[in-house]
Amino acid sequence: MGVGGEEPRVVxxxxxxxxxxxxxxxxxxxxxxxxxxxxxxxEACCFLRDDPELRxxxxxxxxxxxxxxxxxxxxxxxxxxxxxxxRNSSRLRLKVRVPDGEAVDSVTxxxxxxxxxxxxxxxxxxxxxxxxxxxxxxVLPDDFEGHALRKDFPVTTEPRWWEEKGER
Amino acid sequence: MTETRTMVLNMGxxxxxxxxxxxxxxxxDGEVVVRCVPHIGYLHTGMEKIMEAKRYQQAITxxxxxxxxxxxxxxxxxxxxxxxxxxxxxTDRAQVIRVMMAELTRIKSHLVWLATHxxxxxxxxxxxxxFRERERILDLYEMVSGQRMMSSYIRVGGLMADLxxxxxxxxxxxxxxxxxxxxxxxxxxxxNKLWLQRTVGVGVLKREEAIALGVSxxxxxxxxVPWDIRKVWPYSGYDRFHFEISLGNNGDVYDRYRCRIFEMxxxxxxxxxxxxxxPKGPVNIADPKIVPPPKPLVxxxxxxxxxxxxxxxxxxxxxxxxxxxxxxxxxxxxxxYVVSDGSNTPYRVRVRPPSLLNLQALPRMVGGRxxxxxxxxxxxxxxxxxxxxx
Numbered sequence: 377m378g379v380g381g382e383e384p385r386v387v388x389x390x391x392x393x394x395x396x397x398x399x400x401x402x403x404x405x406x407x408x409x410x411x412x413x414x415x416x417x418x419e420a421c422c423f424l425r426d427d428p429e430l431r432x433x434x435x436x437x438x439x440x441x442x443x444x445x446x447x448x449x450x451x452x453x454x455x456x457x458x459x460x461x462x463r464n465s466s467r468l469r470l471k472v473r474v475p476d477g478e479a480v481d482s483v484t485x486x487x488x489x490x491x492x493x494x495x496x497x498x499x500x501x502x503x504x505x506x507x508x509x510x511x512x513x514x515v516l517p518d519d520f521e522g523h524a525l526r527k528d529f530p531v532t533t534e535p536r537w538w539e540e541k542g543e544r
Numbered sequence: 545m546t547e548t549r550t551m552v553l554n555m556g557x558x559x560x561x562x563x564x565x566x567x568x569x570x571x572x573d574g575e576v577v578v579r580c581v582p583h584i585g586y587l588h589t590g591m592e593k594i595m596e597a598k599r600y601q602q603a604i605t606x607x608x609x610x611x612x613x614x615x616x617x618x619x620x621x622x623x624x625x626x627x628x629x630x631x632x633x634x635t636d637r638a639q640v641i642r643v644m645m646a647e648l649t650r651i652k653s654h655l656v657w658l659a660t661h662x663x664x665x666x667x668x669x670x671x672x673x674x675f676r677e678r679e680r681i682l683d684l685y686e687m688v689s690g691q692r693m694m695s696s697y698i699r700v701g702g703l704m705a706d707l708x709x710x711x712x713x714x715x716x717x718x719x720x721x722x723x724x725x726x727x728x729x730x731x732x733x734x735x736n737k738l739w740l741q742r743t744v745g746v747g748v749l750k751r752e753e754a755i756a757l758g759v760s761x762x763x764x765x766x767x768x769v770p771w772d773i774r775k776v777w778p779y780s781g782y783d784r785f786h787f788e789i790s791l792g793n794n795g796d797v798y799d800r801y802r803c804r805i806f807e808m809x810x811x812x813x814x815x816x817x818x819x820x821x822x823p824k825g826p827v828n829i830a831d832p833k834i835v836p837p838p839k840p841l842v843x844x845x846x847x848x849x850x851x852x853x854x855x856x857x858x859x860x861x862x863x864x865x866x867x868x869x870x871x872x873x874x875x876x877x878x879x880x881y882v883v884s885d886g887s888n889t890p891y892r893v894r895v896r897p898p899s900l901l902n903l904q905a906l907p908r909m910v911g912g913r914x915x916x917x918x919x920x921x922x923x924x925x926x927x928x929x930x931x932x933x934x
Contacts, residue, residue: 404865405628435758436870437896439881446885456881458868458896462755462769465776469868489758492904500592515585515933524590531597 384408386430386468393423399473409469417455417472418481424459424468425486432459432468435487438494440501444527451475453503457483474503482508500525550578555918557586563660563922564929566903575914580907584900587933595893599859600626600700603890607880608694610895611931614653616645616685617873619698624779625880626700626890628867630860632831636823638702639781644715644818645688645697646780646871647811651722652681653874653926654804654811658729661801661923665742670732677725680718687711700860701835702828712819719819722812730805743798747909747921750795757908758901761876762807763925766792766799773872785814797924804926834860859888868896875899875926895934899927 387401387410397416402409412420424432436458443449457470474480482505483490494505495514502523504511513520522529556567565586571579591610595603607618620642627633634642659674682692687708689695697704733739749759751767764771772789774782790806792799828835836855837848864886870879876898883892902925909925910918 407867409866433755436877437868437879437881437894439894441883441892446891456894458879458881462771467777467868467870487758488753488756489901489904492900493758496900513585515588517585524593529593531593 386410386424386466389427389430390420390423394420406467407469408467409471411471411473414472414474414478414480417470418483418486420470421457421459421483421486424470430461431463432461434460434462435483435489435493436460436467438483438490438497440497440503440525442501442525442527451478453501455480455497477503479504479506481506484508499523502526548573553915557583560664563927566922566927566929566932568906568918570915570918572915575916577910577913577915577918580910580918582903582906584903584929585933587929589934591934592893592895596890598890599888600862600890601855601859603893604699605694605696608696609930610897610934611653611873611875611878611899611928612693613656613928614649614874615693615695616649616698617653617871617878619696620646620780621869621871621873621878622880622882622893623698623700624869624871625867625882626862628869629862629865629882629884630700630834631863632701632829632834634702634780635826635829636781637706637825638827640818640822641703641707641827642698642780643782643785644815647814647818648681648684648715650811650874651808651815652678654808655681657804657874657923657926658801661920661926662733664919664923665739667732667736667739670729673725673729673732677722684711684714684718687714699828699835701831702826706827712822715815715819719812719816723809726805726808726812733801734805740798742916742920743801743924744796745794746797746913746917747924748794748796749905749909753908754795754905757905759876759905760898760901761872761874761926762790762800762803763876763902763905765790766803767795768793773870773877777870779869779871785817787811787814797920800924800926861886861888862890870896873898875928875931876902895931897931897934899925899929900932903927903932 400411499513557565567583608615659671662670689697790803832851841848862884881894885891
């Protein structure tokens with residue numbers, strides 16, 4: 377999929393199918409990033425997977441970035457999808473930006489493999505996915521408080537002995 | 545009238561065949577698995593969070609500890625992402641050495657897989673044989689990096705150091721012997737009736753299922769998908785080497801076994817090609833802002849001293865941006881999604897853990913099979929809990 381003067385095929389097709397959903401398109405070297413509006417994400421994923429020309433049938437990764445300390449911090453969270461087309465050997469990065477507390481549509485129905493990835497994001501970043509079949513914490517215990525990968529979660533939480541008040 | 549009920553069996557996290565601290569809750573109907581729910585997280589140490597608190601060069605040491613059976617593959621994946629952000633490319637010699645070490649790592653990782661997998665199914669001697677060969681590779685690791693496991697040998701901009709004297713001889717000695725050793729493993733297993741009964745047709749994963757589940761690596765190729773990132777998006781100059789990718793057909797435990805055995809032989813061939821065409825030259829790029837100057841120079845040149853001081857007290861900064869460079873690790877597609885805010889620590893590091901996604905396919909593979917097959921299937925997907933839990 378060429379990234380040059382002309383718009384890549386996948387962008388054109390997405391723009392045609394979802395005229396209002398494309399918020400931003402960026403191509404740095406061979407890295408293509410498309411930012412979509414949250415409402416369109418599941419349908420767009422379905423479209424990208426099933427389109428006979430594009431065939432992004434492999435979800436490489438799904439993760440989230442907390443943009444709290446970045447210059448451009450609103451909306452706070454960015455869900456990042458790395459899609460791979462095994463047929464065309466091409467890669468695509470999709471993004472959805474949401475404020476704190478707002479749920480994103482789950483793509484588990486599109487790629488079964490998204491199940492644990494979304495659970496991990498829910499666990500460590502603390503934002504639910506709508507219509508997820510089994511939304512539980514993945515790696516941390518169920519009674520853990522807080523979400524460890526948020527930027528306002530401290531790296532160390534155990535009080536150090538010289539800072540501790542009262543008896544040990 | 546007798547009532548039949550299913551029984552819940554807890555397997556792990558301290559079960560020897562779960563390869564670490566994996567816990568499975570199995571619902572059994574007699575000896576048949578009705579439902580399998582994996583529970584993970586016992587080894588979670590927040591590695592992504594730790595990496596976000598480290599400088600780039602320091603964060604490499606954390607990658608070693610994820611998939612501790614293939615540290616150099618992890619080093620390489622992380623370093624490639626950072627180098628993409630920096631816009632630098634390693635020297636020819638460094639690239640060939642990286643490929644060589646990555647392939648030795650593949651052999652080493654597959655040896656542990658074969659050893660433990662065979663041990664689970666009851667072939668004790670294969671375990672001892674494989675560890676004997678693995679020891680040789682650990683010795684090679686020690687020669688180049690001073691460490692047998694947590695090597696951190698591959699660094700941003702190049703390598704920790706050039707190859708030591710006598711290294712080529714040592715690798716050639718190993719390569720001369722290794723194919724015969726693989727024949728030996730195959731003599732013990734490939735046609736072994738017991739082995740075939742335990743593996744053929746067990747834990748079948750269909751092609752479509754594997755793709756939908758995000759399964760990668762040998763487990764995906766065993767289902768008949770010719771997908772190897774070394775071929776598809778060659779990194780570190782893999783396109784200059786001749787090798788074939790493994791391919792299975794049925795997606796069962798036996799095919800995964802055949803794929804990995806084949807890969808070990810191919811990896812040995814790649815290592816030999818590396819030695820034969822090892823280019824001369826420096827192993828680090830000539831950018832003093834990224835790679836520390838040689839120690840003798842620090843004592844002579846003021847500028848080198850300043851660079852040395854800055855690199856070891858502050859590290860280097862990386863321009864803002866994001867990068868994801870996937871590579872083919874022994875387990876499958878591994879890639880580090882690195883987001884930089886322009887400072888000297890990564891803003892966000894996310895690992896795409898192949899073992900996690902491969903493990904997710906486990907319930908699909910064991911449903912309706914016997915409990916004993918669960919052990920065979922876990923062994924065949926080659927998981928490392930350090931990487932799953934991170």
